[in-house]
Amino acid sequence: MRDLVIVFGSSSVITNRHHYHRLCYAAAPEPNRKTKSISSFTKQLPHQQHSASPASLSSSANPLPSHFSDAVRWIPDGSVEYYADFASKLAEDGRIQDVALIAETLAAESGANVARFASMVDSDLLSKGISLNLRQGKIESVVYTLRRIEKVGIAPLDLVDESSVKLMRKQFRAMANSVQVEKAIDLMEILAGFRFKIKDLVDPFDVVKICVDISNPQLAIRYACLLPHTEILLCRIIHGFGKKGDMVSVMTAYEACKQILDTPNMYIYRTMIDVCGLCGDYVKSRYIYEDLLKENIKPNIYVMNSLMNVNSHDIEYTLKVYKNMQKLDVTADMTSYNILLKTCCLAGRVDLAQDIYKEAKRMESSGLLKLDAFTYCTIIKVFADAKMWKMALKVKDDMQSVGVTPNTHTWSSLISACANAGLVEQANHLFEEMLASGCEPNSQCFNILLHACVEACQYDRAFRLFQSWKENSDKEALFEDDIVSKGGIFSQNKLKNHGPGSLVNSNSTSPYIQASNRLFFKPTTATYNILLKACGTDYYRGKELMDEMKSLGLAPNQITWSTLIDICGGSGDVEGAVRILRIMHSAGTRPDVVAYTTAIKICAENKSLKLAFSLFEEMRRYQIKPNWVTYNTLLKARSKYGSLLEVRQCLAIYQDMRKAGYKPNDHFLKELIEEWCEGVIQENSQSRDKTSDEEGTNLGRPVSLLIEKVAAHMQERTAGNLAIDLQGLTKVEARLVVLAVLRMIKEDYMRGDIVTDDMVIIIGTGEANTESGKQEIGVKDALVKLLNDELSLVVLPAGQRHVLEIKQDAGCVDDADQDPEHAPEDTKSIVGISSSRRPVILERLMVTKASLHQWLQRRK
Incomplete structure (x- = not known):
């Protein structure tokens, strides 16, 4: 009969140590006693996450008295097989921390036996114990235990099977999507030490996004260093903080990149320059470029293009970069020429844009470049802004001659070129040509055509076009519904096969529907803003348009309200105009300087000067900065001054205007002040004549000096x-x-x-x-x-x-x-x-x- 060991508190001892590892199971046939015996031993084991220090061991004969003194007497010369088998049973029971404790104890007692212990522990049972802990949500305990047993020679990767990886992935994703993202990265750093595939646990971009949201660049950089493609994540980090406008975190990530990466990475430099553009810090982008040149690093074409694009508002600097690109022997691509054309467009340099366009065409004829639709669209926009509609149409012919089909943006720019020149008929002709070519117009095309009609004072035509587009869109929608109800299929491919402007129903006998009936028109807020300008002084018509746009789910913006105020004021209804300004407040739209200036102008034109100045004070209370029109409207509101209060009001406005950087009409204000001052004398006309005669001697002197003295x-x-x-x-x-x-x-x-x-x-x-x-x-x-x-x-x-x-x-x-x-x-x-x-x-x-x-x- 085998030995039986019964634990009696602190006085119990283990006999026949070579057979102890079998006693608990052989002596007790009932499953309950087996579990009880293990539990009696393991309950005394502390749940530590870190390795026990050998310094804490009191003696070599009794290395862990604090752990086992109340349960069993530790026998230091027990067999390795015993400890390995006992640890395997503990692992099966899910007590993987106790397994790590036994391994650490053996390592402290006899380091030579650790390797044998690691090879004899049942890895299947240990893997099973890890899986059990993961199912209980103990991801943190599992990771720290893996680090402890890895130190005694047990390979953690061999213990984590596919099911455990799935459980870890689920828990790590839950942690990454909460406030525990820092803890998740701490655990992943430990796993990365085991050469664990971190990228399989969570989506790297999700972790970066959370780090950006909590404004922690250091944490994001730590995570990026765990993955193989670190530079890609670093770029994502820089771009994420750039979109947030956090330039301090951007620079932190950028400096970390320079320390982490051994060689210069052009992708990071390009991202950094793009982010400078997002944050509006174009000066910083120039410093980055200059640092590259100082370090004798040759930027590639993508870095140069980003630099020119960020600084496109400064044509001199952009051209300087382009010339430097040629000195560095960096070949310009189509993007480079597009950015140069964009720069010319922003600067209004039509002559330079023409030269760049000719150069690009020359390179295209040599086979070095292939001009795209963006190039043609940009040069057309340059001509459109300059009202050079003939040149814009010539560019359209050029692009069609080389087989480039104008897209919606190209047609919009062409229509805009004619609209800016006041050529409503030509703009309408281009619109019809666009429809005939099979190109679907967007809302911008419709709006440009309506704007052309309004600018040419063809208000009725604008409303007729708008109404016809709406009716055709409604008919088209009904026709499509009819197709679906009859089992037909609406196909854009069939539309193209039957020619431009056709809409085909496979069950219909009609071959096609004319292009004029194929307008998918969806009005926007800008559409109604344009139509409001066509209402003139008809307030009720404008109110109907606003109600209609609200019924379509379109929210009036500041332009909408300002235009409605102007319409109401145009009919002389000052109180109604101010009332609309108040309704704008209550509707949740914060009035801007245009809305207030419009109301002030209406008050000034209708001699409600007290109300005009009160609106001016109100906009200043709301911290809305007046513009030049606001100041000038108030200064010209009076034809003469009647009291000291009025003079003080206007002089205060005059001084504010000068402090804000605007140039007021000094001579106009001088005449008003002069008239007010001369009112002191009874013979006003004689005094005015005298000063007028002498005024010729003061030509060339700044009038502002006099007004400042008076003020x-x-x-x-x-x-x-x-x-x-x-x-x-x-x-x-x-x-x-x-x-x-x-x-x-x-x-x-x-x-x-x-x-x-x-x-x-x-x-x-x-x-x-x-x-x-x-x-x-x-x-x-x-x-x-x-x-x-x-x-x-x-x-x-x-x-x-x-x-x-x-x-x-x-x-x-x-x-x-x-x-x-x-x-x-x-x-x-x-x-x-x-x-x-x-x-x-x-x-x-x-x-x-x-x-x-x-x-x-x-x-x-």
Whole structure:
């Protein structure tokens, strides 16, 4: 009879160690006891994921007392067969972590027996245990266990069968599609160490997309390095972050590429340049190209084409790259010429486009190139934008002569060329020719033809065309439904076989239907926007069009609403136009600068100036930047100024316009301000004549200087600070500034503000014998005459105030900066002898407070 071992807590011992591996199963015939015996032993085994360190072993005689002290007494000289057989049974039970623990214990106790242990463990049972864990979703435990047993000589690849791979693939895909993507990549890095085929687990592009979505370029790069075609994934990473607009992550991936790859990869350089175009950082694309040249790396044609395409808005740089391409002996292809033509189109260089087109044709005749439809379409667009419709038609003949069939885009460009030139009949003829050739028009073709009619003011024709296209499309749809209901088959091949414009039903006796009845027309939002312009001032017709487009599921955009506002305002309905602007808000479409400017223009044309300025303030509250038309509309809204508030409003708009970089009409605004200023004087007509006579002497001077001077005084109340600086102004300009301040004082006085001080007028600092001094004397005389004779104000010399003109090389103490009359004695001596600092005399006039009171009461 075989030995029987019963575990009694911590006092149990194992006897006859050479036969222990059979005892649990031979002594207990019941399956329950077999399972219980194994469980009694394995329950004490810790579930560790990492290898046990030999340093943790207390002694060689009892290497793992912490694991087995409460269950069994470890026998260090047990046979390898025993441990291998016991580990196999544990693996069958799914306890693969305990198998790894036994292997690590043997490795720590006797490294020589590890190889025998690895060869004697039943790999089928171990594979079965791995599969069992994977079915339980323990992918992380399986991977870490495989790493542990790999260290003791058991090959992990031999333990993962096809069914286990399928289970791993399912769990890795679930992890990659969640927040656990980083953990998934950690596990895949471990598997990659076993030479496991990582690409079979998940779709690489899905992992890259998730890394891009969570903005983690380092994680994406780690994953890319696990796969054989790393450079392809690196390009995908760069492009993904580029589409997202994350240039920082793009540069991180790009720098990693240069460190990972041993040789320059043109595909990565090309992708990087394309991404610079996506992010709008064309300067960075130039740096990449220059770095290649510095490293003596010759770019290929694809890199050069991408560089020219990204910089196509800069014709000089694009031509420079093209010339450099010839120096590097990189042969231009058809894409190169297409990009050059595109660049000429953007720059409006028709002459250069013609030269490039001739060069491309010459190379085609030599057999070096084959011009494609894109080339012809681009050159046609160049001529179309320049309204050179005859040249565009000639290009069409050229392409047909070499056997290139015009496509839809080519026909659209041809129709656009005639439409831009106002040739509605020619555009319509091309449209019919397009239908006859069997080319299906798209919505753009229809829209171009409608736009041509609207631009030529043929509104009724535009509506007739639109209605006929809709009716023919409806008939065509009914006809197709009839074919299906009768068992017929609609075939484009049969259509082509029966000639252009035919629609054939195999059961029908009709040979074909005319081309005019074969229009598959689907209106777009742009279609209705064009038709709205044809409504003129008929608001109700425009409203019907908007309701119709909504019924078709088309959402009105900002152009639609702006056009409807203009239609309503054209009939003089200001309140209706503003109401549409409010409805636009409530409908969920944010009004843009065009919508607000349209409403402001309507208000200005109908003399609702208060409402116009309130709309202007409203658009600024919504942080909508005004454009040149907005500013100009408001500045021209008034034919004259009636109050200080109005002047301040327009001067504020004028200053905002200049700060925004727009050039206002200075002369127009000057005339309005001049008229408002001269209103201070009773004899308005005489004063206007005087200033008009003198104005001829100021030709060539910037009018903006005068307006800025006026604006500086108008934007602040002068009741408490009556100092007017006229330095640098001519007689006419000085007169206007003084009159502007007087009118502002008058209006403030009428609101209750009392003048509390004399008004000081600073004339200038020039000397009498200089040109500027002579001008200042003329200004002084003109102002005295104005204030004394015309306005009856008391004007007195305010004295000569001495100030110090500080030179750049001066190095004096702060006490010298004050008036020399009140400066210390040592400072006066410095002023007298130093060439770097000299006193400057300010000529000033003073209008007495008493005379201002009398003038205000007299004119109240």
